[in-house]
Amino acid sequence: MKDNNHDTFMGASTKQGLDIANKSREIIRNLIGEEIKDLKPAEKDIVERIVHSTADPEYAKLVYMSPDFVEVAIKSMKNNETILTDINMVKSGITRYDGNVECYIKNEDVKRIAKENQITRAAAAIRYAAENDFEGIIVSGNAPTAVWEAMDLYNNGEINLKAIVGVPVGFVGAADSKEALRKSNIPNIITKGPKGGTPIAVACVNSLIQTLKEV
């Protein structure tokens, strides 16, 4: 059990908020403790926080991390490398990071790249980042096309990415993109199947930030 001498705990910052977060964690440990018992502490924190953010214990069965994911991601974040999100909702949920959190989906160049290449803006935003000295972690809570583009660029040596939080949501294409990412040699976290989304992406990153600040 963590102590509560943090500024925040699972996003809570007032006494009432902390009480709720503590009780929630107790319930979550009862629900999924057995399933995640073999994970490392920082990995457990991620899964618990995802279940906390969704109230959906099924995520304990759906989350997979490559063995190197936490270590690589924490190292990148310790160096304040960029966290690049696919949509602004994910960006705005990531709090207390000392480096830059970026999202280029509304960038005019990105719109142009998307139009010219008939690709999604989410994919175009990754391409734009690669062309503009991106170095860091890519976080996709929405668009499988962002995950595919990141993997393509990585395989071609065209992007300096360290890890992918690949948890896009949807019945079309999301599961395939995550399965491909899981089988890649990129440090990654994914959710199996169609489920995923913003809260899962945000919970993962904010849990890593919390781990980083405790080390």
Add this chain to the structure above:
Amino acid sequence: MKDNNHDTFMGASTKQGLDIANKSREIIRNLIGEEIKDLKPAEKDIVERIVHSTADPEYAKLVYMSPDFVEVAIKSMKNNETILTDINMVKSGITRYDGNVECYIKNEDVKRIAKENQITRAAAAIRYAAENDFEGIIVSGNAPTAVWEAMDLYNNGEINLKAIVGVPVGFVGAADSKEALRKSNIPNIITKGPKGGTPIAVACVNSLIQTLKEV
């Protein structure tokens, strides 16, 4: 079936994005069509968009709307009244609204109100809005305390709210707050039980905005 002559459809704006959204809607209709067959078209749109945003068909069973919810919310939005969200993640997901979308959680006065009264910042933000001429719709995707505070102020005639999108998530307090809201005479949409969250809140509001723009 809607035509595709919109600027956007379920958040998609490129050809590839539209194809994905259309295919997704087809899958969703196969999954939950029977369950939502008695809803009005704008209500169906909301539930379909929630399932689209979460890839979780269980939401077709969990979403409840008061019979007046859509009409009252659309009227408020037609008048460009304020949409007040409990957290910034919800705010940043609401796109293409012609009125103001506000979130006061980081406001310094709100922090002071929370501290002085030992309440959550989410609750303090609702109190702050009530004291500052708020008129419109309250959207909670995160904090049950925001829903309780809004109901209390409404019952005391201290806030000019028209409807509540009350879909906070969590194992502690969320379900109770939503059940109380469901039983209130405030036009509302809720999700039964602990599940809910940002994507559900955002999907609901963006679906209403789409309906509004089509009328």
